[in-house]
Amino acid sequence: xxxxxxxxxxxxxxxxxxxxxxxxxxxxxxxxxxxxxxxxxxxxxxxxxxxxxxxxxxxxxxxxxxxxxxxxxxxxxxxxxxxxxxxxxxxxxxxxxxxxxxxxxxxxxxx
Amino acid sequence: xxxxxxxxxxxxxxxxxxxxxxxxxxxxxxxxxxxxxxxxxxxxxxxxxxxxxxxxxxxxxxxxxxxxxxxxxxxxxxxxxxxxxxxxxxxxxxxxxxxxxxxxxxxxxxx
Numbered sequence: 357x358x359x360x361x362x363x364x365x366x367x368x369x370x371x372x373x374x375x376x377x378x379x380x381x382x383x384x385x386x387x388x389x390x391x392x393x394x395x396x397x398x399x400x401x402x403x404x405x406x407x408x409x410x411x412x413x414x415x416x417x418x419x420x421x422x423x424x425x426x427x428x429x430x431x432x433x434x435x436x437x438x439x440x441x442x443x444x445x446x447x448x449x450x451x452x453x454x455x456x457x458x459x460x461x462x463x464x465x466x467x
Numbered sequence: 468x469x470x471x472x473x474x475x476x477x478x479x480x481x482x483x484x485x486x487x488x489x490x491x492x493x494x495x496x497x498x499x500x501x502x503x504x505x506x507x508x509x510x511x512x513x514x515x516x517x518x519x520x521x522x523x524x525x526x527x528x529x530x531x532x533x534x535x536x537x538x539x540x541x542x543x544x545x546x547x548x549x550x551x552x553x554x555x556x557x558x559x560x561x562x563x564x565x566x567x568x569x570x571x572x573x574x575x576x577x578x
Contacts, residue, residue, distance in 0.1 A: 357535035357556070358549040362525070365547075379547040380523050386549055388573040389500045391523045412491050412502045414473070414569055416527075424468035436476075436490040438469040438497055445468070458525055460571055462499040 358384055362393055373400035382463045389462050396420065396447060396455040404446035411445070412460045413437040419451030431455065469495055473504055484511035493574045500573050507531065507558060507566040515557035522556075523571040524548040530562030542566065 360379060367375040374396050381390040396402055396418075404423065413422075413436065420431040424445040429437070431447070439445045449455040471490060478486040485507050492501035507513055507529075515534065524533075524547065531542040535556040540548070542558070550556045560566040 357533070357537040357540065357551065357554060359537070359540045360547045362545045362547050379525070380549045384549055385551065386523060387521050387552060389523065389571065391525065391547060391571065410498050412497060412500065412571070414490070414502065414525075422468070426468040426470070429468065429470045434473045436471045436473050436502060438491045438495055440468065440496065441498060443468060458569065460500065460502065460523070 365393070367395060370394075370402075373397040374402055379458075386463065389460050390464075392459050392461070394447075394457050394459050396449045398449050398452055398454070400449050402447040404444050406442055406444045408441050409462050409464070410441050411437070411439040413439065414458045416456045416458065418449060418453045418455030420447055420449045420455040422447050431457065476504070478506060481505075481513075484508040485513055490569075497574065500571050501575075503570050503572070505558075505568050505570050507560045509560050509563055509565070511560050513558040515555050517553055517555045519552050520573050520575065521552050522548070522550040524550065525569045527567045527569065529560060529564045529566030529568075531558055531560045531566040533558050542568065 365377040377393040415435045476488040488504040526546045
């Protein structure tokens with residue numbers, strides 16, 4: 357068993373105003389998938405992108421939108437999202453607080 | 468893209484005082500893993516058990532302990548936990564509120 361306080365996991369910069377904490381991943385011994393915490397500051401846009409693996413997302417804090425194949429959807433605490441492999445998607449923080457969500461992906465050979 | 472409000476997903480009984488919401492799973496088109504929300508009522512014990520797949524857990528609400536191969540560990544909001552395949556583990560709610568945590572597992576052929 358491995359236990360981590362999420363706030364003690366380093367916040368790595370993705371770009372200005374967007375950070376990621378790799379809570380649990382292959383390097384920790386996780387066999388199948390990785391759990392990350394994404395943090396997007398107010399007003400910041402995570403631009404549209406795609407990749408060949410899925411996301412399972414759970415929104416923890418803040419308010420925003422995710423844009424994907426099904427159009428624009430609200431992100432708020434308690435919302436769960438499945439973004440499919442190769443689906444174009446992006447995020448925008450529309451609130452006054454940091455938008456925080458868990459984002460689980462299958463293990464990759466490269467981060 | 469699939470979007471769900473977690474509170475709108477049915478809470479299925481595991482045993483008295485313990486429920487599970489299958490937020491995202493193979494039946495939703497999730498390719499690799501399933502995200503579930505576990506809810507344990509105050510004073511309730513989820514007895515020790517084991518299975519051949521891992522858990523990645525993120526505690527959302529409440530206070531409790533998880534017992535596993537590394538002894539007893541505190542569960543509180545923001546704590547992330549990796550429970551390895553075949554590791555014995557169980558949970559106890561030690562607080563006054565419902566203990567709620569996400570628990571991600573690889574897809575199984577049987578639920």
